[in-house]
Amino acid sequence: MAVDTTTSQPTATAAGGDTPARGPRRTAGTPGRLRLALGKHWYAWTLVAPVVIVIAVLVGYPLVQGLYLSTTDANDKNSEKQIGDFLHIPASYKNVGLSNYTDILFGAHTNFWARLGWTVTWTVSCVAVSFVIGLTLAIMLNRKVRGRSVYRTLLILPWAVPAFVSTFSWRFIMNNDRGFLNHALQALGLPTFDWLNDPTMAQISVVMVNVWLAFPFVMVAVLGGLQSIPGELYEAAEMDGANAWQQFWNITLPALRPISSTVILLSTIWTFNMFPVIFLLTNGGPGDETQLLVTAAYQKAFTGLRQFGESSAWGVLILLILVVFAVVYRRSLRKQGEVW
Amino acid sequence: MRRGIAASALVAALAVSMAACGSSGSTSNNGAPAAGASVDPAKVSGTVTWWDTSDAKAEAPTYQKVIADFQAKYPNVKVNYVNVPFDGAQNKIKNAFSTGTDAPDVIRSEVAWTPELASLHYLAPLDGTLALDKADDFLPNPVAATKYEGKTYAVPQVTDTMALFYNKKMFADAGIAKAPATIDELKADAAQIKAKTGKTGMYLRGDDAYWTLSFLYGEGGDLVDAGSKTVTVDNPAGVKAFKTMKDLVDSGAAKTSVTDGWANMMSSFQSGDTAMMINGPWALATVNKGGDAFADKANLGIAVVPAGSGGQGAPQGGHSYAVYAGSKNVPASELFVQYMASAEVQATLTKELGVLPTRKSVYAQPDVASIDSVKFFKDAVDKAHQRPWIPEGGTLFAPLVTEYTAMLSGKETPEQAAKNTGDAYRKNLGWK
Incomplete structure (x- = not known):
């Protein structure tokens, strides 16, 4: 979207003498800048x-x-x-x-900071784990393996199924009495877990499910990035005697940086506001151990007598956090020489 | 792309702020809908949309059958039946009512919703209308929940309370002669069941605050005292109730789970993995249908909820029919409510679904009175503990369920859980 309005003035003035046939006819006097811009770029x-x-x-x-x-x-x-x-x-x-804001941030019984702490923990662990898994799988799939397209299709499946459907399935799978996961563990003679009922375990479980949902996106994006790295780079590195690790560290990772920075930014924003996984898997429980900022805001807005003012303030705070994050992240990337 | 990032951040966070966007339709017409006190039922016509929150599989077919009978009787009225899942129905109703767009004419209002919806001006007063037929015939307890500031805003559909459901065969196998009358007996029975059969005594539903109420009443406590505008959930009786529930789980007398509580409880009880649960008549349709341990229906025992140290009591629940104040078909809606709440329909519903009628005359019918669950629950309902029928009633459960699950999962002590619930109530209600 490069509609350049800054340079329109000189060009237009220069063209003022003999108005081109396709341009609008101008009356006497110097036309305003906005009008010129509108006139010149009306089609845009x-x-x-x-x-x-x-x-x-x-x-x-x-x-x-x-x-x-x-x-x-x-x-x-x-x-x-x-x-x-x-x-x-x-x-x-x-x-x-601003009393909604001061209540949320500094009120006596506010749970904002506790929820923010968990939301950050959740976001960082989800994004980190799903990125590592997605990257690893992408690198594995980038090789010539037999049945590669089958693997790719299978691995993209979690992404193709609507999040609420797979989250519901996970809720059944993780059910501690009747769930498949505990039955399987039992059959193998392994200890079973109270997946969704223990505070710490529930936090681990929700992260697991979200990683399962999120890694295909990373994998697909990184796979695209991998395939655009020229093969000559690796050939040259091999000539120079670089081992596989050095090639990965010095060629693959830097070449993937534009892709991975975008992927991380997007996943962070999505994960930060990942409503369905929490809402459907644990509904924020046990207690409010897995309650994210978004689900907490939802609770304010949609249970009992609904507090629209207070929950909007939660929404605005979440928005501010994400905007600040996006700006800082972009700045730091630009400092490293990335342009996007 | 640079600009796109900030924009996508905005969009991503937007879902939240959108949640708060209210309605802004603002045409203001004056004039009142024709009220129908003196309407001839045979001449009423129109379309009635009914949002029913009953169980879509076990109960809805019976309601649809009853509606078919209604339409045969009043061919000029068309009934549009919509089954809305109970979870989330309250929001859906409030959203539809606040704009009038695609709003239902009649809803099945949970007893606690009626005062709230009435306080928001969404419900039509029904005193002296077609809807409220033979008002003296209704039981006083369900009627109490239909009133707000002296007016009647709903007509009782079903009433309920909770009871102890038990597996008679498992009790016999463990050598227990009768259902426990107190929580101490319940613990002793559970220990005996564990020793003799290896099974767990009870399933305590851990994800729904409604299931805490009989324990709270058992210790002589309550959530709030609406009369003196006092929060009572964290008084000594309340703390004791929290401790009792935690102790049931810690001592192994009861199993629980803080997610999927309903499904886990029902499947565990039905398959004979646990011998007891506290539940209401709404569970009867499922238990009676569901084979396994209850292939023989006589295996199900129902007893009064066990008493605590300060009393014995289960909450009064139920549902009512309420008419939307903005309905375009008020007379037809009132006629529909009248029919649905009639003794004839209530008797059908009780016989087919096991739900409890709200009319004295229905309990007097011999073929209703002979139903076991009715025999039992009739007494229980008369003694049921009234809940505070205040508009804020709906705000009481959200903080309670958070603290209840936090306590059961071991995150908080019973004392902390009770105190946090009380603090949340004081903040929400502004009471002392």
Whole structure:
């Protein structure tokens, strides 16, 4: 999307003498910069307009609404209602400034910091493990193995199944009385685990399931990256006497950096907000041991008398965390010479 | 791409902020729907959409059959039956009611929802309408849950309370003559069952706060005292109840799980892996249907929930029919509610599903009164512990289930769990 508006002025002025036939006719006086930009690039604006409008409606409006609600005490009771065709109850919530935020961040019984701590732990472990597994599998599949396409298809399957379906299956598999996993362990004479009922075990279990869901994306992306590394590099390295490890460390990894940085950024954002796995597997339990920031916000918004104001504030805080993360991450990559 | 990253961060986090986006339809018409006190039932016409939250497999077919009878009787009224899964139904109902878009005309309202929905102005008052027919015939306890600020907003459909379900054969095998009357007896029986048969005594449902209530009442405690606006869950009785539940699990008298509690409890009880569970009449359809240990229906014993040190009691639950205040078919909806809550339909539902009727006259019918579960539950329902019928009733369970599971999984002590629940209530309700 390189609509360059900065250079339009000189070009346009130069062309001002003899107006090209296809351009709009200009009246006397120096035209404004915006008008020039619009005039020159009207086709570009027309082309992007649908996207801009759709994003404004789908993203911008709820975002602004959410920001606004987060400064109010809106809940089920005082928000606007249209009951049938006859009864309209206008909204009666009021502005409470930033008190939702201060309650969440510094309130006496806030669980924000505990949930943030777990969300970060969860995100880091999920992304790290799924990246390592995805990378390893991609490297294995990049070789000429018999039946490679079969392996690839099978390994992409977790990605192809909708997350809620596979999460439900995992919930059955991990059931401690009747689940397949404990039956299998028992049959093999191994100790069984209380997969979803023990606080620590439940945390490990949710990470396991999410890794299972997430590694195919890493694998596919990295596999694409691997196949674009020129073979000459490896040939040259071999000539210089580099062993397999040195080749991996000095050629493969640096060549994969553009792909892997994008993959890590995207996985981090997805994992940070991975609602279905937690909600369907443990519903945040036992206690709130596996409750992420998003599922905690959901709980505020959708249980009992729903607190729209407070949960919007949670949403905005989550958004801020992710924006800050994305900006910092991008900066640090740019310092390393990456451009994307 | 550079710009795309920040944008994708925005989009990713957006789902959360979208959750909070309320409705903004704002056409305000004045004028009232015609209320139908003096409507002739035969002339009523319209379409009634009913959102039913009953079990889609075990119960819904019977309701659909009853609706077919209704339509045969009143051909001018078309009933649109929709089965909505109970989990999440409350949100769905509130969302539909707040905008009026695709909203149902009649809902099956859980007893605790009625005061909340009424306080939000979503329900039509039913006093003096077609819907409330022979009001004196209803049992007083279910009726109490349909009132909000003196008006009637719902008509009782079924009532329920909880009881101790036990496997008679397993009791006999272990040499136990009768169901335990107290928690101490329950522990002793469980130990005996373990010793004689190797099976676990009881399954304690660990993922639903409703299952804590009989223990709380057993110690003389309660969640809150609505009269004095006091939080009581963490008083000494409450703490004792938390300790009792934890002790049942720690001592091996009961098994539990904090995920999939319902399915685990039912399959464990039905397959004869555990000898007891605390449950309500809504479980009867499943237990009676489900072979295994209960292929012979007579094997199921039902007894009053075991008493604690401070009393004995199980919560009163149930469902009612409520009419949406914005319904375009109010008379038809009222007529439908009248029919569904009639003695005739209640008797059918009880005979087919084992649910408990809410009309005195139905209990008096000989073929209903002879049903075992009805015989037992009739007494239990009369003695059931009333819950606080306040709009905030629905907010009480979320903090409780968090602390309950935290305690059962060993993350918190009973004392901490009780205190944290109380703190959450004080914060949510603003009570002392």
